Amino acid sequence: MSTMYEVLPGPEHFLPPAAASMGIRLPDPGQAHIHGKIVNEDEAMEVAARQFLSAKVPTIFPGPLVLWAWNEKAAKKATAIRHLYETIKECVTPSQQAMLIPMPDYRPKYPKINPEIEINPNHPNLTIWHNKIDACMFVGVHCHQANLSLKIIRGGTYCYTIAMCAQAGHEDAMVSFRDATADKIMKLADWVKKLKGSVEPPKD
Amino acid sequence: MSKERIKIAPEMFEIMPSEYQDLVDRATYGKEGRGWKDIGTSKELIEEHSLCAGCPESMAFRYILASLPAPEDTVMVGSTGCTSLVFPHVGVHNIHSLFGNQNAIASGLKRALSVRFPGQVKDVVVLAGDGATVDIGLDMTLQAWFRQEKFTTICFDNELYANTGGQESGLMQKGFVAKMAPVGKTFEKVKLPEIARESGCHYVVNCTVSKPNLVEKVIKNAIHVAREIGPTYLQLYTPCILEIGKNSMEGLQEMRDSEKPTERFAYREYVSDEAKELLTELAAKEKERKAAAKKQLADKQLAGKA
Numbered sequence A: 001m002s003t004m005y006e007v008l009p010g011p012e013h014f015l016p017p018a019a020a021s022m023g024i025r026l027p028d029p030g031q032a033h034i035h036g037k038i039v040n041e042d043e044a045m046e047v048a049a050r051q052f053l054s055a056k057v058p059t060i061f062p063g064p065l066v067l068w069a070w071n072e073k074a075a076k077k078a079t080a081i082r083h084l085y086e087t088i089k090e091c092v093t094p095s096q097q098a099m100l101i102p103m104p105d106y107r108p109k110y111p112k113i114n115p116e117i118e119i120n121p122n123h124p125n126l127t128i129w130h131n132k133i134d135a136c137m138f139v140g141v142h143c144h145q146a147n148l149s150l151k152i153i154r155g156g157t158y159c160y161t162i163a164m165c166a167q168a169g170h171e172d173a174m175v176s177f178r179d180a181t182a183d184k185i186m187k188l189a190d191w192v193k194k195l196k197g198s199v200e201p202p203k204d
Numbered sequence B: 001m002s003k004e005r006i007k008i009a010p011e012m013f014e015i016m017p018s019e020y021q022d023l024v025d026r027a028t029y030g031k032e033g034r035g036w037k038d039i040g041t042s043k044e045l046i047e048e049h050s051l052c053a054g055c056p057e058s059m060a061f062r063y064i065l066a067s068l069p070a071p072e073d074t075v076m077v078g079s080t081g082c083t084s085l086v087f088p089h090v091g092v093h094n095i096h097s098l099f100g101n102q103n104a105i106a107s108g109l110k111r112a113l114s115v116r117f118p119g120q121v122k123d124v125v126v127l128a129g130d131g132a133t134v135d136i137g138l139d140m141t142l143q144a145w146f147r148q149e150k151f152t153t154i155c156f157d158n159e160l161y162a163n164t165g166g167q168e169s170g171l172m173q174k175g176f177v178a179k180m181a182p183v184g185k186t187f188e189k190v191k192l193p194e195i196a197r198e199s200g201c202h203y204v205v206n207c208t209v210s211k212p213n214l215v216e217k218v219i220k221n222a223i224h225v226a227r228e229i230g231p232t233y234l235q236l237y238t239p240c241i242l243e244i245g246k247n248s249m250e251g252l253q254e255m256r257d258s259e260k261p262t263e264r265f266a267y268r269e270y271v272s273d274e275a276k277e278l279l280t281e282l283a284a285k286e287k288e289r290k291a292a293a294k295k296q297l298a299d300k301q302l303a304g305k306a
Helices: A041-054 A072-091 A124-131 A143-156 A182-195 B010-015 B018-026 B056-067 B083-089 B102-116 B130-136 B138-146 B192-198 B212-228 B248-258 B273-305
Strands: A031-034 A037-040 A058-062 A135-139 A160-164 A175-177 B074-078 B093-096 B123-129 B152-157 B203-208 B232-237 B268-271
Touching: A031 A041, A037 A041, A041 A058, A041 A072, A041 A135, A041 A160, A041 A175, A041 A182, A058 A072, A072 A182, A072 B010, A124 A143, A135 A143, A143 A160, A160 A182, B056 B083, B056 B152, B056 B212, B056 B248, B074 B083, B074 B102, B083 B093, B083 B123, B102 B123, B102 B138, B123 B130, B123 B212, B130 B138, B130 B152, B138 B152, B152 B212, B192 B203, B192 B232, B192 B268, B203 B212, B203 B248, B212 B232, B212 B273, B268 B273
Parallel strands: A058 A135, A135 A160, A160 A175, B074 B093, B074 B123, B123 B152, B152 B232, B203 B232
Antiparallel strands: A031 A037, A031 A175, B203 B268
């Protein structure tokens, strides 16, 4: 019997263990992970695209690294993210609601954030609960803030998390890519388009 | 940091919360001659804050942020206290240090910035309460001045530990009874402005924040002197209205009462000879700039009429 820990949608419990501490390791270049299992990147692309197409509220959370046009690469990624969002919107049924919600910075905001228009890494669950988000993708969020948020989301929500990481990936996401580029994001949009109509939409 | 880098990716602009759109479109980063008069006509570098209603510290924060000569190239260093509740809401780079450690952090930061960005202006401004500056962090405060570190230290003096319930601080006045200091203070308010002068600060001011134009002047002077010459120190009275038994509307009057000529916050200033020379030079340049701007405006109006 396999005893491998699986990174699955929560709510796990108030303080879920860091997936890394449970033996989950990061993928090598060209790879990704699904629920902690290292796979070929294309396999993960398909799973991520299926999650977007089968979720009631598929959502992309772009972080500061792509929201702010601080270099040419960032600007290209922003264009690709917008394209992915528009593609998801086109490919889902009218009963599904695709969202694009920014994480503009990491400051703890008081008295509270407006969960309809933004997500804060210190309490990402508020935005997820408020909008009933059941699948989301982090992109352009600095690693330590993404790790924090992904763990909070796994601890307190049932949301399926995907990380499109520009570095080595995230153990705490259910699906994690690494070395994200604008091309990789466009490729994910192609997968969404390719699978349109072949994934059963969510039941009400 | 170049102001050009403060822009939102065009595809993401419409989804950004309005305060970020405003920061890019209407804030005064990079504006020559920015000052407190921009408040109300441009986006301020402070969002909603979590200080008490009517708190003079919030006024001080607004004036200071509006007066920084180059906010896009400034790093502020804060410490534990009411000020640390505000820093998460400001649009200026900032570091929260350990309680009392702020001047040590700022020393290293200023040196690192000088090495990393040679020939570029990078201002470091410490902003902490009296507990951090005078009690817990006095060692670090003084050592930075002895070493002639080139940054500004601002102390928000509310004469006690406010957000922990009103304990006695070194800057509390003699005889004052606070909620957590029922016996009353038995020794005099520490004379930090005088100590600052003797410790090598080139520009020292002791005042309240009742007059925004005065706050703007002393902030700009202190930062320019620190940039070119050496350490500067501002002690600004920001009374804690809750801990001295006042109402929200009475903060301003409390400051006005405390700045009368015989009172402890009567305006006092010390400027070293080097700093005087620099400030005279800067004042002349500013006068020229204003005259040129006035002439340009008049020419424009004339051309419009023609």
